[in-house]
Amino acid sequence: MESREKILSRWLEDAREKVLYLQDIHIGIPTSEIEILEETLREAEDYLKSDRKSMALNRWKSFNGLFTEIENRCFSTLTPRQIDQISRSDQRPKTLEYAKYVFEDFDEIKGFDANSPDPAIVCGFARLERNDVMVIGHEKGRFTEHYRRGGSALPQGNLKAMRAMKLAEKFGVPVVTFVDTPGSWPLEEFLPAQQIAKNLQAQYLLKVPHVSVVIGEGGSGGALAIDVSDFRIMLDKAYYSVISVSGGAAIIASDKRHVTEEDLDRAALNLKITAHDALRLKIVDLVLQEPKIGVRRSDREFYTLVRDAIIEGLNIVKQRVYPFFLPHPKIENTWKLKRHQVRILLRKRIKRYGRIGTYHTSFMDKFKFVLGELYRIRWIHSIFAPLRVSLETIRKIKAKEEKSLLGAEEQPEALSFEDRWVECPNTSLHGCQDIWVPTLFEEYNGACPHCGYHFRLVIDHYINLLSDTGTFREFGKGIESINPLRFEGFTEKLKEAKRTTKRKCAMITGYALIDRQPAILILTDVRFRAGTLGSAEGEKFCRAVKRAMREKKPIVAVHQSGGARIEEGLLALMQMAKTSSALARFKQAGGYYISVNTDPTMAGVLASYASLGDFVLAEPNAQIGFAGIHVIEQTVKQKKPKNYQHAEMVMGRGGVDLVVSRGELKHTISRLLKLKKMKSTEEIY
Numbered sequence: 001m002e003s004r005e006k007i008l009s010r011w012l013e014d015a016r017e018k019v020l021y022l023q024d025i026h027i028g029i030p031t032s033e034i035e036i037l038e039e040t041l042r043e044a045e046d047y048l049k050s051d052r053k054s055m056a057l058n059r060w061k062s063f064n065g066l067f068t069e070i071e072n073r074c075f076s077t078l079t080p081r082q083i084d085q086i087s088r089s090d091q092r093p094k095t096l097e098y099a100k101y102v103f104e105d106f107d108e109i110k111g112f113d114a115n116s117p118d119p120a121i122v123c124g125f126a127r128l129e130r131n132d133v134m135v136i137g138h139e140k141g142r143f144t145e146h147y148r149r150g151g152s153a154l155p156q157g158n159l160k161a162m163r164a165m166k167l168a169e170k171f172g173v174p175v176v177t178f179v180d181t182p183g184s185w186p187l188e189e190f191l192p193a194q195q196i197a198k199n200l201q202a203q204y205l206l207k208v209p210h211v212s213v214v215i216g217e218g219g220s221g222g223a224l225a226i227d228v229s230d231f232r233i234m235l236d237k238a239y240y241s242v243i244s245v246s247g248g249a250a251i252i253a254s255d256k257r258h259v260t261e262e263d264l265d266r267a268a269l270n271l272k273i274t275a276h277d278a279l280r281l282k283i284v285d286l287v288l289q290e291p292k293i294g295v296r297r298s299d300r301e302f303y304t305l306v307r308d309a310i311i312e313g314l315n316i317v318k319q320r321v322y323p324f325f326l327p328h329p330k331i332e333n334t335w336k337l338k339r340h341q342v343r344i345l346l347r348k349r350i351k352r353y354g355r356i357g358t359y360h361t362s363f364m365d366k367f368k369f370v371l372g373e374l375y376r377i378r379w380i381h382s383i384f385a386p387l388r389v390s391l392e393t394i395r396k397i398k399a400k401e402e403k404s405l406l407g408a409e410e411q412p413e414a415l416s417f418e419d420r421w422v423e424c425p426n427t428s429l430h431g432c433q434d435i436w437v438p439t440l441f442e443e444y445n446g447a448c449p450h451c452g453y454h455f456r457l458v459i460d461h462y463i464n465l466l467s468d469t470g471t472f473r474e475f476g477k478g479i480e481s482i483n484p485l486r487f488e489g490f491t492e493k494l495k496e497a498k499r500t501t502k503r504k505c506a507m508i509t510g511y512a513l514i515d516r517q518p519a520i521l522i523l524t525d526v527r528f529r530a531g532t533l534g535s536a537e538g539e540k541f542c543r544a545v546k547r548a549m550r551e552k553k554p555i556v557a558v559h560q561s562g563g564a565r566i567e568e569g570l571l572a573l574m575q576m577a578k579t580s581s582a583l584a585r586f587k588q589a590g591g592y593y594i595s596v597n598t599d600p601t602m603a604g605v606l607a608s609y610a611s612l613g614d615f616v617l618a619e620p621n622a623q624i625g626f627a628g629i630h631v632i633e634q635t636v637k638q639k640k641p642k643n644y645q646h647a648e649m650v651m652g653r654g655g656v657d658l659v660v661s662r663g664e665l666k667h668t669i670s671r672l673l674k675l676k677k678m679k680s681t682e683e684i685y
C-alpha cells in the first residue's frame with residue numbers, strides 16, 4: 001500500500017502539471033489567479049518537505065477549491081479561439097501515447113526505406129481486442145522534440161503513411177489514423193502538394209475500413225493526407241480547419257499588417273473550426289467529450305473512451321457493408337472484409353465524400369443529373385445506349401452544318417482588350433520592348449514575343465485556344481456558389497464576383513472537340529474569388545468527371561486557382577477529398593485526364609485534382625505551389641529565390657511533366673489525346 005506521503009506527493013505533482021497547463025494554453029485566465037495557485041502549491045510542497053502532512057493536505061485542498069472555481073468560470077463555455085489554443089497544448093496526449101494506451105502491443109515501424117524517414121508521422125501494427133490494426137498518426141512529441149517539426153509531415157512522411165496503409169491492405173487489417181498537425185511542411189523541394197494529392201487518391205482506393213480520430217490540430221491538407229476515412233471521431237477540444245486561425249485572421253483583418261486579437265477571435269468563429277461545427281456539417285461522425293479543462297496525458301480513463309469509440313466506429317463501418325454483422329469481442333479479426341464487401345466499402349466511401357458540399361442548383365441541372373445517374377444502371381444503359389448514339393450522330397451532323405454559319409463573335413465571351421501598352425517584366429533582363437495589349441493577346445497568345453514571358457490569360461481565351469471553332473458546349477451552368485457558413489462579408493463579395501464575371505461559380509465545364517477529338521473541358525476562372533475551390537466547384541468538377549466516365553471521354557482541365565475557398569471552411573477542404581476520389585475512380589475505370597497548370601495553381605487545388613493528371617502540363621513562368629511564398633519563408637525560416645514556384649523549377653523537381661508554351665498547347669494536348677482511346681467503363685463495380 002502506498003504511504004500517505006507518497007499519495008500526497010503524487011497529488012501535488014498533478015497539481016503542478018495543472019498549473020503548467022494553465023500557463024501553457026493562454027485562454028485569458030488572469031495571471032494573478034495563476035500566481036495564487038502557484039503560491040498555494042509552493043506552500044503545500046514546503047509543508048510536505050518539512051514533514052507537516054496535515055498542513056500540506058490543507059493547502060492542497062485550498063488549491064483544489066481555487067482550481068475548481070477557475071475551471072467552472074473559464075472552461076464552461078469555450079470560444080472557438082480558446083479551443084484552438086487548447087488543442088495545441090503540450091500536455092495533450094499525442095499519437096504515440098494513444099498507440100500505447102488505447103491498443104495492445106504497438107510496434108512502431110520507423111521507416112520503410114531511404115525515401116520515407118519522417119519522425120512527424122508514426123505508424124505500426126497494434127492489437128485491439130482480438131484484432132490486428134494498423135495505427136498511423138502525426139506525432140508532435142514533447143516540445144523538446146524539434147526533429148518532429150510539431151507534427152508537420154514532410155512529403156516523405158505522407159508517403160510513409162501511404163505505404164503503411166498499403167501494408168495494412170495486404171493483410172486485410174483495418175487502419176486507424178490519429179490526426180494532429182498544424183499542416184504539412186511547406187518546403188516545395190520535395191513536392192508536398194503533389195504527395196498530398198497522391199495520398200488522397202490512394203486513400204479512396206484503400207480496401208480496408210479506415211477510422212480516424214482528430215486528437216488535436218486538424219490543419220488543412222496535411223490533416224486530410226491521412227484522413228479520408230470511413231468514420232471520423234473528433235475530440236471536443238480539437239479543431240479542424242481549412243486554414244490556421246492566424247491565416248484566416250490575416251484575410252479578414254481590416255488592416256492586413258496588424259492583425260488584432262479581435263480579428264483572431266472573429267476568424268476562429270467564422271471558420272467554424274470546432275468539433276460541433278464539423279458534426280453539424282456532417283463531416284465528423286462522433287464527438288468525444290473531453291474533461292472540462294481538456295484532456296491531459298495523465299487522464300488514463302480517457303484512453304478507454306477513445307478505445308470504445310474506435311471499436312464502435314469500426315463496427316459501424318463493417319455494418320455498413322454487411323448489415324448482419326454482430327460485433328463479438330472473442331472473434332479474431334472481425335473487421336476483415338470479403339471481396340464483395342470491399343466493393344461496397346469503396347462505393348460507400350465515394351458517396352460519403354460526394355455528398356459533402358452546399359451549393360445551389362437549377363431545376364434543369366437537377367433533372368439532367370438524375371437522368372445521368374439513371375443512365376448508369378446497366379439495363380437502362382443497354383436500352384438507351386443505341387438511342388443516345390443516334391442522337392449524338394444527329395447532333396454531330398447538325399454541328400457540322402452550324403459550324404459554317406458560326407462567326408467568331410458567337411464564341412464564348414470574347415475579351416475586350418484595353419488600348420494601352422504593357423511592359424514585359426523581363427525588360428531589364430532581356431531588353432524586351434513594350435507591347436500593345438490587343439496585339440499581345442490576339443497575335444502572341446499573351447506571351448512576350450522576345451523572351452517568351454507568359455502574361456496571365458483570362459480563362460475564356462483558353463476555350464478558343466484549345467477547342468475547334470464553335471465546338472465548345474457548356475453544361476452544368478446552373479450550379480451556383482453560396483455562402484454556406486454565413487462567413488462575415490462573404491455574401492457581398494460573392495455577389496460582386498458573380499456580377500463582374502457573369503458566372504455562378506469559378507468553374508466552367510463543357511464538351512469540346514480538340515483537333516476533332518472529343519473531350520470534356522474543365523476550366524477555372526481566377527477572376528471569380530481567385531478561382532478558389534468551394535462546394536459548387538467541387539460538385540461541378542465531380543459531375544463533369546462522372547459524365548466523362550459515362551461517355552468514355554477524356555478530360556482536359558485548365559487550372560487557374562488560388563486554392564481551397566477559405567470562406568467555406570471545412571466544406572471547401574473536403575472538396576479536395578471529393579474531387580480526388582472522383583478522379584481516382586475515373587482513372588481506375590481507364591479514364592484519361594490531362595491537367596494544365598497555368599498561372600496561378602496553388603494550395604488546395606494543387607494538392608488535389610491539379611496534380612492527379614495522367615499528364616501534368618504547365619505554362620512557362622506559371623506560379624505553382626503549395627503555400628504562399630511568405631508563409632513558406634516564415635515557416636521554414638529561409639529566404640527563397642524569386643522563381644522558387646515557377647513552372648520550370650517545379651518541372652525540375654518532378655512536379656510537372658512538361659512546360660508547354662501557350663502557342664504549342666493545343667498541338668501538345670491533341671498529340672497526347674491521340675495516345676489513348678478510352679477503355680470500357682463497364683468492368684468496374
Ligand SMILES: [Zn+2]
Pocket residue numbers: 424425426427430432433448449450451452453
Ligand atoms: Zn519579354
